[in-house]
Amino acid sequence: MKVTVVGAGYVGLVTSVCLAELGHLVTCIDIQQEKIDLLQSGQCLFHEPGLEALLEKNLNEKRLSFTSNPHDAYSKKDIIFIAVGTQEKHDGSVDPKYLYVVAHTIAHYIEQDVIVCTKSTVPVGTNEIIQQIIDSRKPPNLQVEVVANPDFLREGSAIIDFFHGDRIVIGTSNPKVAAILNELYLPLQIPIFKTDIRSAEMIKYAFNAFLATKMSFLNEMARICENVGANIEEVAYGIGHNKKIGYDSRFPMETKTLAQLSSLLNEPLPLLEAVIQVNNR
Numbered sequence: 491m492k493v494t495v496v497g498a499g500y501v502g503l504v505t506s507v508c509l510a511e512l513g514h515l516v517t518c519i520d521i522q523q524e525k526i527d528l529l530q531s532g533q534c535l536f537h538e539p540g541l542e543a544l545l546e547k548n549l550n551e552k553r554l555s556f557t558s559n560p561h562d563a564y565s566k567k568d569i570i571f572i573a574v575g576t577q578e579k580h581d582g583s584v585d586p587k588y589l590y591v592v593a594h595t596i597a598h599y600i601e602q603d604v605i606v607c608t609k610s611t612v613p614v615g616t617n618e619i620i621q622q623i624i625d626s627r628k629p630p631n632l633q634v635e636v637v638a639n640p641d642f643l644r645e646g647s648a649i650i651d652f653f654h655g656d657r658i659v660i661g662t663s664n665p666k667v668a669a670i671l672n673e674l675y676l677p678l679q680i681p682i683f684k685t686d687i688r689s690a691e692m693i694k695y696a697f698n699a700f701l702a703t704k705m706s707f708l709n710e711m712a713r714i715c716e717n718v719g720a721n722i723e724e725v726a727y728g729i730g731h732n733k734k735i736g737y738d739s740r741f742p743m744e745t746k747t748l749a750q751l752s753s754l755l756n757e758p759l760p761l762l763e764a765v766i767q768v769n770n771r
């Protein structure tokens with residue numbers, strides 16, 4: 491399939507390289523020309539085990555290219571993945587405004603029907619806004635379907651996570667679109683969980699909130715460990731050999747976004763509030 495990935499950051503680059511490795515023809519677009527030039531010459535901008543070798547291989551085999559030209563990236567593609575970053579608002583929650591900029595650009599440049607998959611972590615309802623932005627600006631004869639496809643890669647084991655992940659979440663109510671994404675991911679042999687768009691967005695937030703809850707538990711245990719001369723890292727390892735117990739700077743923004751949603755809905759989440767408090771401390 492002809493695929494574009496928007497954003498050559500951590501998620502975008504890993505997704506681009508791995509989709510090319512699966513045999514798809516991948517174009518990765520970024521607004522930072524310097525980044526594009528380095529990547530096109532085979533240089534990785536960060537260290538991720540296995541990434542540079544796959545980058546070089548897929549560039550050489552011409553399945554992967556990098557550009558900053560929106561016409562080349564968007565005009566004739568089957569699937570566009572959005573993997574740009576989000577901003578933190580003054581209250582600590584997520585602002586998806588960069589994704590809306592991408593939605594405008596996609597609507598302007600597409601020349602055929604296309605599926606737009608959002609990999610970025612975005613608040614519930616964001617993908618519906620992306621769909622509205624594209625629908626109100628695209629050529630009227632073209633069909634665009636926006637899908638929530640949240641990313642669960644972990645820095646440090648992203649390549650392994652891509653090829654051997656626990657599940658792939660696809661949020662769409664269109665069965666034809668789900669079937670095409672099924673085909674795209676089929677070589678991975680990873681269970682695909684199809685759901686509606688809002689549930690898919692929520693799965694990522696609930697997943698991170700759950701990990702943050704585990705982390706707050708460990709933070710409390712760490713305070714006791716300090717007092718009794720035990721080593722929290724040893725204790726954490728002993729608890730579960732669980733690679734997901736760790737420190738990830740993204741959790742605060744996502745837990746705060748959930749907390750903000752709960753207050754908007756007037757639906758208190760005392761457990762989450764406690765998690766935020768414990769982890770802040």
Ligand SMILES: NC(=O)c1ccc[n+]([C@@H]2O[C@H](COP(=O)([O-])OP(=O)(O)OC[C@H]3O[C@@H](n4cnc5c(N)ncnc54)[C@H](O)[C@@H]3O)[C@@H](O)[C@H]2O)c1
Pocket residue numbers: 496497498499500501502519520521522525573574575576588591592609610611612641642643644645740
């Ligand atoms: N890094 C992780 O571990 C991780 C894991 C899962 C999900 N996520 C989510 O994925 C998203 C991306 O995260 P990241 O760490 O890769 O971000 P990042 O900041 O490393 O990269 C984002 C890239 O997007 C580019 N960009 C911004 N606007 C653009 C535009 N209009 N057109 C083209 N490119 C544009 C930027 O120049 C940058 O290179 C975030 O929503 C994040 O929450 C991240």
